Amino acid sequence: MSTPEPMRPATSPPSPSRKLRILYIQPGTTLFAGIERVVDSICTELVVQYGSEFDIDVLYTSQHENFPAETRKYNRILRLAPTPLARFHTYRELIKANRYDLVVVPQVEPLVFCWLSCLGLKTRFALHLHGNPAHERTHFKARIMFLIAETVVLRRIPYIFGTSPKQLSAFVKRYKTRSRTVWLPNPVRAFAVRGRGDNDNARPITFVNVGRFAYQKGQDILLDAFARLRAQRPDVRLKLVGHGRDEPALRAQIERLGLHDAVDVEYHPTDPHAAFEASDIYVSTSRWEGWSLVICEALRFGLPVVAIDCDFGPSDILTDRRLGELVPLGDEAALVEAMRYYHDNLGYERGFSGYRKDYVDQFSLENVVHRHAEALRAAAKSE
Incomplete structure (x- = not known):
C-alpha cells in the first residue's frame, strides 16, 4: 500500500x-x-x-x-x-x-x-x-x-x-x-505584511475567520463559542470574512445571540489581506477540510491559530505549539478556553509571530x- x-x-x-x-x-x-x-x-x-x-x-x-x-x-x-x-x-x-x-x-x-x-x-x-x-x-x-x-x-x-x-x-x-x-x-500567497501600528494596539482584540459561509466551514460553531467568550471578555470582536448561501442564517444567528455590535461580516473576494491585518487571532472551526490554505495565510501574517482538529489539514499544519492550538471537534468548552487563552496572553503569543511567518515559507x-x-x-x- x-x-x-x-x-x-x-x-x-x-x-x-x-x-x-x-x-x-x-x-x-x-x-x-x-x-x-x-x-x-x-x-x-x-x-x-x-x-x-x-x-x-x-x-x-x-x-x-x-x-x-x-x-x-x-x-x-x-x-x-x-x-x-x-x-x-x-x-x-x-x-x-x-x-x-x-x-x-x-x-x-x-x-x-x-x-x-x-x-x-x-x-x-x-x-x-x-x-x-x-x-x-x-x-x-x-x-x-x-x-x-x-x-x-x-x-x-x-x-x-x-x-x-x-x-x-x-x-x-x-x-x-x-x-x-x-x-x-x-x-501560500505572498502578502506585503506591514508592522503593527498604534491604532492596532488601541483597538479591541479581534478574532477572524475566512471562508465560504457553508456548513463545512462551521461558522455557526464559531458564533456560539464567541458568544460564550464575550460573556467572559466583553471587549472582544470577531470578523467573519467570506460569502455563501449560509450568510442569511449566520446573520440571523448573530442577531439571536446579541452579537450585532461585536461581529462584522465582510467580503474580500480576492484578497483577505485587510481582514488579517485588522485582526489578532485566527479561528478555524471547519467540520472537515482537505488542507486549509487559509490557516497558512493567517500564519503568514504571524497570527496564532485556534483550529478544530478535523479531518484533514489543521493537524498537518499546526505541528508546533508556537503556531497555534488544536481542539477536538464537538468540544465547545475547549474551543472557548483556547480562544480565551489567546485573548489573555496575546502579548506573549505575539513573540512567536516571526516563527510563524518563517514556518509557512516552506509552502x-x-x-x-x-x-x-x-x-x-x-x-x-x-x-
Whole structure:
C-alpha cells in the first residue's frame, strides 16, 4: 500500500527531448476561489520555472465572475460547457486532439467523468484530491460516480496527488488503491505584511475567520463559542470574512445571540489581506477540510491559530505549539478556553509571530512548485 511522500528538497529537472504536454482541468464553477486559484498559481509558476520542460494547458468550462484580468502565462483554454453532455464532448475532443502526456483532474467525480469521456483513447490521468472524499458522496449521482471510481477508474490511475498527508493515507486505506500517492502542498500567497501600528494596539482584540459561509466551514460553531467568550471578555470582536448561501442564517444567528455590535461580516473576494491585518487571532472551526490554505495565510501574517482538529489539514499544519492550538471537534468548552487563552496572553503569543511567518515559507509558491514539477514528471512517464 502506498504512502504519501514527505517534503524533501527539489531535484534538478532533466533535459527532456521534448516538452511534456500537461492538461489541468478546472472545476466548472462560477467563482475563482480555492481549487481554481491553486491550479492557476501552480500552472503559472510551472511556466515561469519549468517552461523549457512542460507545455501547460488549463481547461476552463465556465466563466468565473472574478477571474484575474491579466493574461495568463499558461495556455488558458476557455470552452463553455454548461451541461454534462457538453463537458463530455469537450473533454474528449480536446484530449483526443492534443495527445497530452498527463491530464490532471481535481476530485473524484470529475475524474470519473473525464476518464469515461476518454474511453478508447490512450490517456494518462492523475487524480488531484483537494477536499475530503468522505464528505462528497452526498447524493445518488455522487455515490454512483464513487462506485465507478472504486471498481474501475482508481485501478487504472497510476498517481494520486493530495493536499494533505493524512488525506492521502485515509483515501488509500478506504479505497485500497495501489496508485502512488504524492503530497503536493497548496501554495501560500505572498502578502506585503506591514508592522503593527498604534491604532492596532488601541483597538479591541479581534478574532477572524475566512471562508465560504457553508456548513463545512462551521461558522455557526464559531458564533456560539464567541458568544460564550464575550460573556467572559466583553471587549472582544470577531470578523467573519467570506460569502455563501449560509450568510442569511449566520446573520440571523448573530442577531439571536446579541452579537450585532461585536461581529462584522465582510467580503474580500480576492484578497483577505485587510481582514488579517485588522485582526489578532485566527479561528478555524471547519467540520472537515482537505488542507486549509487559509490557516497558512493567517500564519503568514504571524497570527496564532485556534483550529478544530478535523479531518484533514489543521493537524498537518499546526505541528508546533508556537503556531497555534488544536481542539477536538464537538468540544465547545475547549474551543472557548483556547480562544480565551489567546485573548489573555496575546502579548506573549505575539513573540512567536516571526516563527510563524518563517514556518509557512516552506509552502510558498516558489518552494512547492518544485514538488509539483517532480510529480508531473513522474506521473507523465509512469507505466
